[in-house]
Amino acid sequence: MKHYTNPNATIWHGRVSNKYLYLHEKVRCTPLSEISEPTKRSIALLGYACDEGVKRNQGRVGAAKSPEVIKNSLGKFPNHLANTVLLYDAGTIVCIDRDMEATQKELSKAVTMLLEKKQFPIVLGGGHDMAYGHYHGIQNYLDSKKEGQTIGIINFDAHFDLRKPTDNNNSGTPFYQIAKESEEEGIDFNYLCLGIRKDANDRALFQTAKELDVKYVLSDTFQIQYLDEINTWINAFIKNVDKVYVTIDLDGFSSAYAPGVSAPSPMGFTPQIVVECLKTIIGSGKLISMDVAEMNPKYDIDGQTAKLAASLLHHIIHTIY
Known part of the structure; x- marks a missing residue:
């Protein structure tokens, strides 16, 4: 695969126990093509080293360096996974010659491959x-399963990312692209945004969200004291879909927690409200895959953002299995 690099085992290090007490001792660095369908429950981490979309969207570049930084941080965390659960580092999809579209296609193929191999994919970006x-x-x-299953997208984010492409697609257009393609294919566009800020989305974006029947919770409501109401909205959304894809944009968090984005x-919002909502989503049994986006090591402070991403991943992998 042109847009792919094998896992780098040297980034997985930390305190040594020789008893698999830490995730760097648990993880298996295995190229994507060599991962086989497991007899055990299995999680595969896959990097997306691309920030061309951020550059096109006039953002701060540097997110392409994030997959290895997040993996390195995660490796130092304690391992509470059962021996019956496998954890893979499946390598990284990389952007070559600024060709974001080709990189997206390779990511799509890789995610499909992991799902076919009965993995739970977690993509790290980017x-x-x-x-x-x-x-x-x-x-x-x-x-490919020909069961007509519907996908619900839950996005933890300050931004809708529903911009209409002008010159080209970018990091602010993915859900608009999905919505328009869904319309052409005659399928429902199921999209829930949690943490939307009025000071981060213009009137046109709110109008687009209305036209596309996007469900969202504003940042002033996306707070822990309103958890019961938020969970009611999440459960109502999940009830109407077959599978759930969760994407966490780290720039949705307050810069007090995530300066490196x-x-x-x-x-932005706090980690606590996201963790509580993830418990609800995972508890539904419909979560099929997830990712963490927009980590930017270039602007991180004392590894705070990388540790936040790793903490979220630690919570997720220990909750789903």
């Missing part, structure tokens, strides 16, 4: 343009 490729990887897998803001 610009939020990866959502377009990730979604199509899930869709291609479900279409493409578009930082002090007015």
Whole structure:
């Protein structure tokens, strides 16, 4: 694969126990093509080293360096996974010659391949343009099963990412692209955004969200004291779909927690509300795949954002299995 690199085992290091007490001791660095269908429950981490979409969207570039940084941070966390659960580093999809579209296609193929091999894929990025490729990887897998299953997208984000492409697609257009393609194919576009900020989306974007029947919770409501109401909305959304794809844009968090992102803001949400919502989503049994977007090591402070991403991943992998 032109847009693919094998996993780098040297990034997985930390305190040594020789008893698999840490995730760097648990992980198996295995090229994508060598992962086989497991007899055990299995998780595969896949990088998306591309920030061309961020550059096109006039954001701060640097997110292409994030997959290895997040993996390195995660490796130092304790391992509480059962011996019956496998954890793979499946390598990284990389952007070559600024060809974001080709990178998205390769990501789509890789996600489909992992799902076919009975993995739970977690993609680490990279610009939020990866959502377009990730979604199509899930869709291609479900279409191959010919069961007509519907996908619900839940996006933890300050931004709708529903911009209408002008010169080209970018990190701000993936869900608009998905919506328009869904319309052409005659299928429902099921999209829930949690943490939307009025100071981060113009009137045209709110109008587009209305036209596309996007469900969303504004940032002033996306707070822990409203958790019961938020969970009611999440459960109502999940009830109407067969599978759920979760994408977490780290720039949705307050810069107090996530300074190393493409578009930082002090007015974002907290990790606590995201963790509680993830418990609800995972508890539905419909989560099929997920990703973390917009980590930018170039602007991180003391590894805070990388540790936030790793903490979220640690919570997720220990909750689903």
